[in-house]
Amino acid sequence: MDRRILGIHDRAAAAAVAYGGVISRRRLRDLGIDRNEVRLQLRQRRWVAHGRWTIATHTGELGELARRWRAVWEVGQRIAALDGPTALQHAGLRRWSDDAIHVSVPHTARIHRVEGVVVHKVRSRPIETLGPGELPAVRPAPAAVRAAHWAVSDRQAALVMVMPVQQRLCTGSAILKAAELVRGRTRRAFVARVAADIALGAQAVGELDFAELCRRYGLPEPSRQVVRQGRRGRVYLDVRWPCGLVVEIDGAGHRWGLSVMDDNLRQNAVALGGDTVLRIDLFGLRIAEEQFMTQAVTAHARLTVGAQPVG
Template sequence: MPGDDASGLDWLVFEQSGVLSWSQAVRELSPGKVRHLLTTGRWERLCRGVLRVGTGEYTVEQQRWAAVLAAGEDAVLAGLAAARAGGLRGRWGYDAVDVLVPYERQAPDLLRRLPLGMPAVRVRRTRRLADVDRQRGRPDRTTMARSLIDAAQWMPGDDRAQSVLAAGCQQRRVTPAELDAALRRLARPRRAVLIRQTIADLAGGAEALSEIDLVRLCRRYGLPRPELQERRRDADGRVRHLDAYWRRWGLHVEVDGAHHMEVRHWAADLRRQNRIWIDGDRILRFTAFDVRRRPDEVAGQLRAALTAAGWRP
């Protein structure tokens, strides 16, 4: 952090991770001095109108600043890049940096302007960006709710769109109510039906894509909807969450992701499964792959277990 006697340029370089626009630079230095710094290699030009102090590999923060500054006035970081800047964790196979600009502006094509080593930048225009959907930051960005809604619109594939919404709620970065409010402020969003249904499932307790898939499987095959993320205290006094639970029929379902294959998780799952049986409930376990790719088989076993426990369609 710059000291008390630091110049305005020092603070600007610090706050913007070493990335400046040309206009910012010449407000602090003369145009001749800026050109000298570029010519001598102490600074570099990232693209027209965007400069970087120093050289070397680009940090994530520098990539974000370069994208926003290159997009021009009133641009804000958006989509998955903005959600990650707000603390969202995870990988979705989407590395482009999305930037929003007002609709009346011509969106510059930055896909080929930025140098090698920088991710692709997609400048998107929006007619609606309410003040409540903007957030101050380094750089300014859309709020977590708006960022996730936009990410779900722009993601390649419906599964990834649902996953990013579920991750935001699972990681406690946003609530279903906040997502719903952000969606309602958009005029005609892409994947509106999918996003709206996903938010409803998240509001019902689902916190992972596998749980959303299970709820939709039950709806599709005429099975009763389970209670999701049911809280139960184990023999050690710790609170555990059941993936899906039909309390009336004493049926518990676990949907196992990849982490359940690890030895320490596997052993813990077996102990929890034994406790459920001891307490008198039935338990079924499926992989997330089976729920998504073998729905007939999963629905058949669910129907059989519910019927055996007394359920009648």
């Protein structure tokens, strides 16, 4: 290979490392590599063009970082930012699958379609919602709220809001603040309720909601915060009926740390005392209300028919 061409290739490849093996035509110009030299590298198949502005300094598949840079460059670096689920994945979100790259742009932007990229026009993207780093990306909390608005179902929306908090990418209070700042076009009331649930750990909120649900589904109103004496001290039951049916309503905090162990011990102790225990997570009340309440109605009917009050 010509020494001059080798020098060009080495310079570009070294600069592309920071971008996952791709580089923009603008950055190549900054390195002193003009369009004719780029064209030569492409023609000789040392480099590959992935759109109008993105050049790979190799001929292999693009990795995640390269695909994200490509999305921003091709949509427009001055207007585009990773957002929603892609911004969360960029921040380190695990166990979430979405092969598309999601970016947001101002609602007045004129854009063209980019393969593999989902472009969302948003009315507002305050500067404080953008995270640090050269690659434009929305911070986890507002990205989670955006992802919830863009989700295909309430179930997916609730999940994408709680997962970043569970994985310590942001706090519940940050989710609540982001829900006030980011005003999506869909499921606004639902997102606001879930954000409050996450921020508050929401056991008390869940109990109030559950009392209203009992009335709606024809169940008698249960007693709340019933005290039982367990082997490790007092046990507070969220709701209980005289027939011996107990429903435990788990807020967001019940899935973190040692809370699961503590809840299991408590449930086992209550069951050994003769009660029937159903568990309903608070998000279940939001997205699978009918299924959970049908279970509660069925259990109450079975325990009530021919049974004597248990306490």
